Amino acid sequence: MSDRLLMLDPALHVLALVAYAIATSLIVGYTLIGRPAWGERVGRLVLLGGVAIHAVALAARWAAVGHGPYITRYEVLSANGWVALALWLLVTRTYTKARGIGVILVPSALLIVALGVYTGPEVALLPPTFSGVWLVLHVYFYFIAFAAALAAVSTSVLYLLSMRSRAEWLSRVPDSATLDRMAYRIAGPAFAFWGIGMLTGSIWAYYAWGRFWGWDPVETWSLVTWFAFGLYLHLRRFFGWRGRRAAWLLAGCFFLAAGTLFFTSLIDGSLHAVYFR
Amino acid sequence: MLGRISGLLISRRTAVTLIVVLLVLTALGYAIPQQGPSGLGPNRLGLPEWALGAAGAVGFDRMFSSPAYLATLGATLISLLAALVQSARLAWRRTMKPAPGAGSLGAMHVPADMQRVERTLRSGGFWRMRAPTGVTRYTKHPWGYWGGFVLHLGLVVSIGAAIVVLSSQTWAIVGLTEGESRVPGEPWPNQEFGSLGTPLVLDKEMRLESVTPVFWDTHELKQITSELFLVEPGATPVSLTISVNRSRVFDGIRFYQDQQFGQAFFLEIKRAGASTRERVEMNWPFLPGEPSYFDLDFSDGTQLQLKYYADSSHERMVGEPELWGRFTRQGVSSESVLIEQGVPTNVGPLEVVLEFHRPWTAIILVRDHGVSALFAGFFLIFIGSGLVYLTVPREALISPDSEGGVILRLRAARFQDMYAEEFQSMLRDLGATREDRHE
Numbered sequence: 001m002s003d004r005l006l007m008l009d010p011a012l013h014v015l016a017l018v019a020y021a022i023a024t025s026l027i028v029g030y031t032l033i034g035r036p037a038w039g040e041r042v043g044r045l046v047l048l049g050g051v052a053i054h055a056v057a058l059a060a061r062w063a064a065v066g067h068g069p070y071i072t073r074y075e076v077l078s079a080n081g082w083v084a085l086a087l088w089l090l091v092t093r094t095y096t097k098a099r100g101i102g103v104i105l106v107p108s109a110l111l112i113v114a115l116g117v118y119t120g121p122e123v124a125l126l127p128p129t130f131s132g133v134w135l136v137l138h139v140y141f142y143f144i145a146f147a148a149a150l151a152a153v154s155t156s157v158l159y160l161l162s163m164r165s166r167a168e169w170l171s172r173v174p175d176s177a178t179l180d181r182m183a184y185r186i187a188g189p190a191f192a193f194w195g196i197g198m199l200t201g202s203i204w205a206y207y208a209w210g211r212f213w214g215w216d217p218v219e220t221w222s223l224v225t226w227f228a229f230g231l232y233l234h235l236r237r238f239f240g241w242r243g244r245r246a247a248w249l250l251a252g253c254f255f256l257a258a259g260t261l262f263f264t265s266l267i268d269g270s271l272h273a274v275y276f277r
Numbered sequence: 278m279l280g281r282i283s284g285l286l287i288s289r290r291t292a293v294t295l296i297v298v299l300l301v302l303t304a305l306g307y308a309i310p311q312q313g314p315s316g317l318g319p320n321r322l323g324l325p326e327w328a329l330g331a332a333g334a335v336g337f338d339r340m341f342s343s344p345a346y347l348a349t350l351g352a353t354l355i356s357l358l359a360a361l362v363q364s365a366r367l368a369w370r371r372t373m374k375p376a377p378g379a380g381s382l383g384a385m386h387v388p389a390d391m392q393r394v395e396r397t398l399r400s401g402g403f404w405r406m407r408a409p410t411g412v413t414r415y416t417k418h419p420w421g422y423w424g425g426f427v428l429h430l431g432l433v434v435s436i437g438a439a440i441v442v443l444s445s446q447t448w449a450i451v452g453l454t455e456g457e458s459r460v461p462g463e464p465w466p467n468q469e470f471g472s473l474g475t476p477l478v479l480d481k482e483m484r485l486e487s488v489t490p491v492f493w494d495t496h497e498l499k500q501i502t503s504e505l506f507l508v509e510p511g512a513t514p515v516s517l518t519i520s521v522n523r524s525r526v527f528d529g530i531r532f533y534q535d536q537q538f539g540q541a542f543f544l545e546i547k548r549a550g551a552s553t554r555e556r557v558e559m560n561w562p563f564l565p566g567e568p569s570y571f572d573l574d575f576s577d578g579t580q581l582q583l584k585y586y587a588d589s590s591h592e593r594m595v596g597e598p599e600l601w602g603r604f605t606r607q608g609v610s611s612e613s614v615l616i617e618q619g620v621p622t623n624v625g626p627l628e629v630v631l632e633f634h635r636p637w638t639a640i641i642l643v644r645d646h647g648v649s650a651l652f653a654g655f656f657l658i659f660i661g662s663g664l665v666y667l668t669v670p671r672e673a674l675i676s677p678d679s680e681g682g683v684i685l686r687l688r689a690a691r692f693q694d695m696y697a698e699e700f701q702s703m704l705r706d707l708g709a710t711r712e713d714r715h716e
Binding site for chain 2: 130196199202220
C-alpha cells in the first residue's frame with residue numbers, strides 16, 4: 001500500500017503542476033491582455049482543481065512515509081506552495097480585492113512547487129527529534145507565515161510595477177493606494193504567524209533538547225526576519241512609511257523569510273540540518 | 278524629568294531604534310564566529326583576522342551574552358513595559374468611551390427606529406457598551422481593543438521569563454555505558470549554568486540500566502531509549518525511561534535522552550613497557566557497511582586510529598561490534614588490524630587488548646526556573662496576535678434624530694476599508710442609502 005501511494009504521489013504532483021500551469025496562463029493572460037473574459041473565473045476554478053489534486057498528493061505521501069511534509073525539499077517546497085495557493089483562494093473568496101495579486105502570487109507558487117518536484121521525491125524518514133504536537137504546530141505556523149509573506153511581497157511587487165508603468169493591464173488590478181494598504185494589512189498576519197512559529201519551535205526545542213533557544217543559524221535568522229517585519233509594521237504605523245520605500249522594505253522582509261526557511265537550514269552545525277535535505 | 282523619561286521610553290523613535298539595534302546585533306551574532314563549549318565557531322563569512330580581533334575586543338564573539346546585547350534587551354524590556362502601561366490606558370479608554378470622530382462612513386441618517394437599529398446591531402454580533410448621555414454605543418469584538426495590550430504583555434512576560442530561565446538554568450551532560458553509575462558528588466564532565474544558576478546537584482546515584490537504539494529499515498535512526506535508575510540508600514530505586522523528545526522530570530531536574538550514542542571500548546594499550554587504560558566512546562556508524570571513526574592521540578604526536586562497524590556482518594545496525602585499529606606516525610599508517618575482545622593485538626608498535634565494550638549514550642540534565650512563565654508569555658503573544666488581527670472592533674454610535682429616525686455612525690478601530698462593505702450591507706438592511714448622509 002505504501003509503495004502504491006509513493007508511486008501515486010509524484011504523478012499527482014505533476015498533475016497538480018499541469019493544473020497550476022493552466023490556471024497561471026488563464027489568470028496572468030486575463031490580467032495582462034484582458035482576454036478571455038472568463039479567464040480569471042475559469043483560472044480560479046482550474047486552480048481550485050489543482051489545489052485539490054495537490055492535497056491528495058500530499059496526503060498520499062503523508063500516509064506512505066508516516067510523517068507530514070516537512071523533511072525533504074520536495075515536501076517542504078510542495079507544502080509551502082500548496083498552503084500559499086489554498087489560503088489565497090480561501091481569502092479571495094470574500095476579499096475579492098486581493099484577487100488581483102494572483103498575477104504575481106500564482107506563478108510564484110507554481111515555481112516553488114515545480115522546484116520542489118524537480119528536487120525529486122526521495123523519502124527521508126523521521127529523525128527521533130521530529131515528533132510531537134509542538135513540531136507540527138511549529139511547521140504549520142511557518143507554512144502560513146510564508147504564505148502571508150508571499151502574498152505581501154506579491155502585493156508590493158504589483159505596487160512597484162504600478163508606480164513605474166501606466167500599462168493598460170494595471171487597470172485590471174487594484175489601484176496603487178489599495179495595493180499599498182493591502183500589503184500593510186497582509187504583513188501583519190505574516191509577522192504574527194512568524195512569531196508564533198518561532199514560539200512553538202522554542203517549546204518543541206525545550207522538550208527535545210533541553211533548551212528553548214540555542215542561536216542555531218535557522219533560529220537566528222528567523223529572529224532577524226521577525227525583527228524586520230516588526231520594523232516594517234512600526235515604520236508604517238508610527239512614521240507614516242508608505243509607497244515605494246515601504247514596498248522595498250517588505251520585499252526585503254520576504255527575502256529574509258525565504259532565506260531563513262530554505263537556505264540557512266543547509267548550513268552544517270544547525271540543529272535544523274535534517275530538514276530541507 | 279520623569280515625564281521626559283517616560284516619554285522617551287514610549288516614544289515611537291525609541292521602539293524603532295531598539296528594533297533596528299536588535300536586528301543588527303542578531304545578524305552580527307551570526308556573521309561573527311561565536312565562542313561555544315568547544316571553542317570558536319566557524320567563520321562562515323571569511324572575516325579577516327583583524328575583524329575577528331576587533332569583534333572579540335568588544336565582546337561580540339559572545340554576542341548574545343555581551344553587554345551591548347543585554348543592554349539593548351533590557352532597554353527593550355523597559356520600553357515594552359512603558360508601552361504596556363500606555364496600551365492598557367488606551368484600551369481602557371476605548372472600551373469605556375466611543376472613539377472620537379465621525380466614523381468611517383460619516384454620520385448616516387437611518388429611516389428606522391432605535392429598537393430596530395439595536396436589534397440589527399445585536400444580531401450582527403454587536404454588544405452594548407458604555408456611552409455618554411444621548412448616545413447609545415454598540416461594539417463588535419470589544420475585546421479586540423485589548424489585543425495590543427495582551428500582545429505587549431506577552432512580550433514583556435516572555436522576555437522577563439527568558440532572562441530568568443537563562444540566568445538560573447543549569448545544564449549538564451554525562452556519558453554513561455550500560456550498567457555504569459554516576460555517584461553523588463562526582464563532577465559533571467560538561468556543565469553550564471547562568472549567572473544566577475548554581476552547579477547541578479544530583480544527590481542520588483544515577484545508573485544507566487540499558488540503552489536501546491531503534492532503526493528504520495533504511496538504517497536511519499528512529500529512536501533511542503534509555504532506562505535510568507536513580508538510587509538512594511534505603512529507598513526504592515526510581516526508574517526513568519527516556520527517549521529522544523520524551524524527557525522525564527524527577528526532583529526538579531528534567532532528564533533528556535541525547536542523540537549521541539554508540540559503543541564504549543575499554544582498551545589496554547602497552548607501549549615501550551608502559552601500559553595505559555583508555556575508554557573510547559565512539560558514535561554509532563550511520564550505515565551497516567560503513568564504520569565510525571575515532572583518533573586516539575598520544576603525547577608524541579602519534580595516533581591510534583580506530584574504526585568500528587555496528588555488526589561484524591557489516592549488514593546490520595545491531596549486533597556484535599567489530600573494532601579495527603591502525604597506528605599512525607607523521608601521516609604514515611600501519612596496516613589496519615582487527616582487534617578482538619580479550620586477544621592481545623599488535624597495532625604497529627602498540628599492543629592493544631580490547632577488555633570489553635558496552636553500549637554508550639549521553640544523558641542531559643537540566644534544572645531551570647521560569648519556563649512555565651515563558652510559555653505563558655508565548656500563549657499571551659498568541660492570544661494578543663489573534664485579538665489584533667482577527668477581532669478588529671467595530672463601533673456603532675446611534676442617537677435619535679428629529680425626524681423619527683436614527684443617526685448612525687460606524688467605524689472600525691483598524692483597517693477601515695476592510696469593513697466598508699460590512700457597514701454598507703448593514704445600512705442597506707436598515708433602509709439607508711448614500712443620500713442619507715447626515716451633516
